[in-house]
Amino acid sequence: KDYSFELLLFIALFSLLGSSIIFFERHAELNSKSRPLGTVFTCSKIKRSLLNLFVVASLCFVKSAESE
DSSP states (O other): OOOHHHHHHHHHHHHHHHHHHHHHHHHHHHTTTTSOHHHHHHHHHHHHHHHHHHHHHHHHHHHHHHHO
């Protein structure tokens, strides 16, 4: 089975997610004077967990592609 379409879809979804996170971070930077420090901290935490999730998902993807 050819996985190129699924892989492209996966990459597209992740890049969309990443760009939205960057947008929200810039937005938070603009409003940083009115926002507490906690929101920035949670944003970086979310970003790190999403990155970990992406790494795990891509590893699983490669493993499933190799097994077939």
